[in-house]
Amino acid sequence: MKRVINFNAGPSTLPLSVLEKAQRELVDFRGHGLSIMEASHRSKLYEDVHNGAIEKMRNLYTIPDDYAVLFLQGGASMQFAMVPMNLYRGGVIEYANTGAWSKKAIKEAQIQKCQVQIVAESSESNFDHIPDAHFSDTCDYAHITSNNTIYGTQYKCFPETKAPLVVDASSDIFSYPVEWSKIDLMYAGAQKNAGPSGVTIVIVKKSLIENVSEDVPTMLRYKTHADANSLYNTPPTFGIYMLSLMMEWLEERGGIEAVAQYNEEKAALLYDAIDNSDGFYTGHARRQDRSLMNVTFNIRNKDAELEAKLVAFCEERDMIGLKGHRSVGGLRASIYNAMTIEGVQKLVTAMEDFRKAHS
């Protein structure tokens, strides 16, 4: 069986053992005579999967009891709208603009006529760093994008604020331990670190979602889903099942701390290859804000022709998904939880071989 090394930004690589387990169970789920896809969401069979996924998330990520864990749909893009719908109280809301996704989040709050303050911004240097953000303590909420998939930057430490902190963790959820005392709402699409596309994870302090305007549609209220354990209507059952397998896999890997250590090692290999290339490769992000999830780099003088050649060179070695986003150009290696160190090593070798041939 062929298996490529998949550096796509999302949907992205999943652990082979998880896919193989899903394959074994696909037609006959654990001897029950049906696929988990065919099970009623009101059946004990499915509810065990659903509640098991939540329990594993709580244990692995040490989510406090006063936080709800929700499975929604629509991706982070839907959260850009749901967050202000549920959390805006008529005051000011503050956003740090650290890239394309932050911008979209800001735009959705503006569409809802919220009073939005952009308190930090790094667009003037093409979002190559995480700007210092001083959020007020009195805003309705403060919003950050913890990892910027396109630009390859990542918060190493969350800003301090007494206001509720909302974190779009779409591209780094479950990749390192977080301090819940600092976070009031975290959201993420599952398709990078936690499963396939089609499941959106929201982890939110329950007290924050109790009061919601009666004008908000039922499906767009966090409270609807929190009160119903994410079973208000039919959830994306197969996606949640895949997420439960991913949580089991994270457990087997030794939990979030072990995975975080592994992620550090993978990223170090790539950043070292860039930094030790005598200027042949240049990283897009400033060193102190480099992402452990998305490594963005160019070739000297942003030589687009040579960059395209490197992408093709890697494809010949069965490495795919390396073309950088058009906003940065160059290459981007997305190395989420499921990317192996062996995969990263192969990429480093290819980068070295290519550099020697073209220096």
Place this chain on the structure above:
Amino acid sequence: MKRVINFNAGPSTLPLSVLEKAQRELVDFRGHGLSIMEASHRSKLYEDVHNGAIEKMRNLYTIPDDYAVLFLQGGASMQFAMVPMNLYRGGVIEYANTGAWSKKAIKEAQIQKCQVQIVAESSESNFDHIPDAHFSDTCDYAHITSNNTIYGTQYKCFPETKAPLVVDASSDIFSYPVEWSKIDLMYAGAQKNAGPSGVTIVIVKKSLIENVSEDVPTMLRYKTHADANSLYNTPPTFGIYMLSLMMEWLEERGGIEAVAQYNEEKAALLYDAIDNSDGFYTGHARRQDRSLMNVTFNIRNKDAELEAKLVAFCEERDMIGLKGHRSVGGLRASIYNAMTIEGVQKLVTAMEDFRKAHS
């Protein structure tokens, strides 16, 4: 391998051949060295699946070119909110109330402060029939629920109106040929007739969604998704892949007309068993409005104890999901496209055996 006969109302049974194909392809999709779940939604690999699903839907269901085919998320429950957000023009909107799902659709329009008229209603007889609905020609839109999953009733003919007709076809999409000249927007969750949960199908006349208020969040505008071929953000890729396999299967079965004929035969077997039971079984729905998808029935005198015994009796014969919804009690056999005639025959035999033992 064990295989139960699954009469669940949704998520529900899928064709064994479809599940087996998905299983074969799950780890290594058609020799590409990755799962379709791992493919970028911007890759040709995935786009071929995505566009193939749309094309097959268009061919099978004879969807005219001036209609957009959209893959959304959130199920019919999200459509209850999206329809008025996109189609309400400040006038009156008219709904036929034929059951629990119609009621929810009405409630969401009311939450949005639309002027809602309920022009037909069958609650006084526990929604056992489809009431005549006279929609005005001047309302912003008219809304019906084509099949009522809980009560087992179904429109045999859509109401005539010059206003745009919106059809919630969650439980009978793709089960019979429709006249698009009568329909302006159809929506459905995929998890009954068309695939797993997590994909919502919207088929809508393009001219109807051109003008949308700037206050509507980007993700909740049909136009956003129509303009981007449902790739505005990451779609539920695996669910859409499963839907594409379901469309192939429908083709292999001879298309929608052949499947509709088969569905008639399946339903006739069950309704005959009810009607020829000397009053032991009584159907909930009035004869002229009986659903071909969900067959709802009670045992004489609505004997709940005996009904529970029949459910257990069927489970012993590997038939599951037959317990009726609490609003009707009794039993409900959901016999969507993927239910086989052999499965229905086994249920009929069990009903006969049970009746003989308890008459």
